Amino acid sequence: MPRLNHVAIVVEDLETALPFFRDLLGLPLDRVADVPAEEVRVAFFPMEGGEIELVQPTNSESGVARFLARRGPGLHHICLEVEDLEGALERLRAAGVQLIHEAPLTGQGGTRYAFIHPKSAFGVLVELYERPRAGS
Amino acid sequence: MPRLNHVAIVVEDLETALPFFRDLLGLPLDRVADVPAEEVRVAFFPMEGGEIELVQPTNSESGVARFLARRGPGLHHICLEVEDLEGALERLRAAGVQLIHEAPLTGQGGTRYAFIHPKSAFGVLVELYERPRAGS
Secondary structure (H helix, E strand, O other), X not given: OOEEEEEEEEOOOHHHHHHHHHHHOOOOOOEEEEEHHHOEXXXXXXXXXXXXXXEEEOOOOOHHHHHHHHHOOEEEEXXXXXXXXXXXXXXXXXOOOOEOOOOOEEOHHHXXXXXXXXXXXXXXEEEEEEOXXXXX | OOEEEEEEEEOOOHHHHHHHHHHHOOOOOOEEEEEHHHOEXXXXXXXXXXXXXXXXXXOOOOHHXXXXXXXXXXXXXXXXXXXXXXXXXXXXXXXXXXXXXXXXXXXXXXXXXXXXXXXXXXXXXXXXXXXXXXXX
């Protein structure tokens, strides 16, 4: 069964947004880190019931930066964990779903992931993570 | 510590959206129910790591319907559980945060909730649920 891994929120500036999410909502900030591969800087709030991530683009050309310019700050994507990422992508592709990544990418820490295009997901940008297999 | 209770996605038509979320993404559909107080019909997918809800407006005047008309389908709001809802609202109000509901509402099943205005939450519509107290 898929698990909700995280919800990402795009903001213009992390330092401006942190007081609201950390201090007023009381979300538990774990760390702030640059993610160069995605051209973003991310604040991670690991929580029971799925992590919340605040994402600030670090240039004006990335997908996240263009989303921010077009839609403004707000909810950006959800990430679901699946057990077999290739199998999930193949099933989606066979059903005519438009993928942003036809094959899994590998992120920091070795996580394999891919995004589904929101055009095929009712306006929702959906990221799929491959859940580490038991024993691996 | 707050817990992510659910993520809500607004769609034009549940029946059209269900095959993608249930059959292709494999999300576990628990039930579809009308929520007259919110003027919506909701498909609930309870998941480890936070529930996903698909929300279809049932008229054209509700807040959800106007969101759909203005922004199109997609991510609508996140819901965080807090232990003391009045206390959380008071803290937010004192900090100048704009609330949609100044006092908690009571939903189906007795859940007490209130929404924070996205203008004060970096573009994110945030719902707060009061977590049932232990022993109550």
